[in-house]
Amino acid sequence: MFAEHRSARFRPAVAAALLAVALVPAAPSVGRADTVQEEMSATERVVAELEESPVHVDPSYASAFPEELAQEMGQRITESGVPLRVLAVPLIEGGDWNGQADLMAAAVHDRIGGEGHYLVLDGERLSGHDFSTGSATQVSRGFYASQAVSMEMGYDAPVAERVERAVEVALSDDPEGIYTAADEQRRTGVSDWYYSLGPGTYALFTVLPWVLAGLALLGLGVALFRWRRPRRAPSLPQHAAFDNANQARRDELADRAGRELVEVGERVGAAVPAADDPTAVEALHQALDAHAAARRVYDGLPEEGALADIAGVLVLLDAAEDHINRAVRPSGRRRSTPVRSHCYANPLHGTVTKMTRWREFGGRGDVTVPLCAPCAGAVRDRRRPTVLPARHRGREVPYYEVPAEESVWAATGYGTLRKDLVDRILRGDHEAGPR
Template sequence: MSWSGGARRPVRTAAALLAASVALLFCAASPGVAAQSPGQRIADALRTSPVYVDPSLSSAVDPGQRQQLVDRIRHSGLPIRVALVPLVEGDSWGGDARQLAEVIHDRMGGGPSIVITLGEFSPSIAAHEWPADTHHAQQAAAAVFHQPDMSGAGLPKRLARAIDIIEAGNGDKVYEQATAGLRAPAPKADAPSSPLVRLLTLAIGPVLLLAAAGLLLRRRSRMRDLSTPFALPRSVFAAARRADESQLRDRAGEQVVRLGTEARAAQGDPAAIERALDAYAAAGTVLDRARGIPDLAGVFALIAEG
């Protein structure tokens, strides 16, 4: 009996040591699990499903709509991932959609990839692609913002449209078509305006354009945060001298498109980039509704605000 009891003691000791080792390993692993970064958590979720929806956005994309997006992506056969995460100042990626996409791309091991996120301003979406322009994903997402039938559309419809354009691989052409109206000349009036109205328009229009140029020069320092400054002053003064509505509209359209393109590709202060994107959206809306030189002057002023 004494030998049997003595034999059981080493067994119990070994079992106790094993249990303690398991507990120690569990405790050592727990901090790592708790400290998992938001980017890693999103990347892990995207390995299971190509669409990640932050709980705070669940009302914008319900489970059924999410599954439809998943099916669309899998049907495309492309490495598309959708990460719907609110972008706010002070979050893990500084409110920057590009930084969020780069973190996800890195955590998922790099390689060919397309990451669709929310845009820098509502209700836009943005696409980020590696290698760049392989499927013209960036232009595809930008085109959705300008398409008339997408005005007022919910987030799932916008995402579905972007995925379809990316799959087609013609995002650059679709973007050009969607923004063609920004460069279209103003329709000719059915009846000629009175000489007095025309005289006032020709007198006031250049003044407003010169004021917009002055505003741009005062705020030029803001644009240093973007990748390249906009060469607006010379074009604004030249346009003011000619005071030709058709030419002004063409020039305004070119500058609006350029502002949007350069702001999206810019690196620097997120707040400055957000201002430029907000100005781009507002300028495009004003240009679409512009009916004369004073309205077009407002477009230039909004671009200067960017």
């Protein structure tokens, strides 16, 4: 879509019409003409708004996105000289631009031309769209900004905060660098579908079709999973799933834990806390403690098994990263780097989670815990999510069913139920329980 758009030579109005026609090939001709009319006028409205300010907020966002904030943001963008535009518009499938953010950005940009970077907020989704004038040196500011924010803040932070941060990244000197740093943060304990993209992701981002695929996967990942999960065949009995998970991934995860332990250790060692800031010093201490706890668990790993412990190492390294990040940031920006919560059912699902009520959990009533989108979907459909296995008295059970006094992971839900996971490990609780 971007590639086609970039090379478009025809006039904008024609382009918009073609776009609309392509979208509704099966519609009767009268309906098609109406749709074209609507799309053009909706696009024109947005373009007219953008002439006043680079930030266009639909009235339906007034409470989530206060006017003063939009003005302040618009001023910052104008002063920066970067052709960045922010569109907060609710998109409805079958409505204007067929409810697709990239189509809206393309249609709007057709009227404006030149280099352009767009951040589109649609409901909870923030996406970035970039249009260049052909010069290879132009940075995909919108794309990197929206992706960095998804990785840094997940999907639960207030939309205004996410857009504010995205604007900050997009206007920065190095949006790609911020994105890369956020991506490195995310790598540990990443969920399976993210992980399957692999380290080649960077290279793929230079290929435009993959940028779209990336947007769809990363930006709309949560929605995608919600849509897909209920259609899957009922999951296999959990014990089989456990065995496979163990055999296939144990060594790979152990290697990764070892590598990342060294890398995070180097970063903690090199981190300099923000000057004259006791909170930053405290955060660095927490990073050191979390890393020390990870080291302690890792050094005690047996030759085989112990997937729950390996997962624990990765979770602790994520915590260490979060604390480093907090320590080195100026205090004003610290609230945008929260300590992330892993999926309670299986921390290897990553940190893109949402607090979710899990009913009749293990026959012990409800818990409200952070769950990743697939696990939250499973819970909603009354299925058990793919939980992390642990060995207990010769059997494989969900890790949280191991008695709390025998497992720091069960006792704390990998830090999601209780915040003293690091303290417990450093005082030796982990070694105390039978393994």
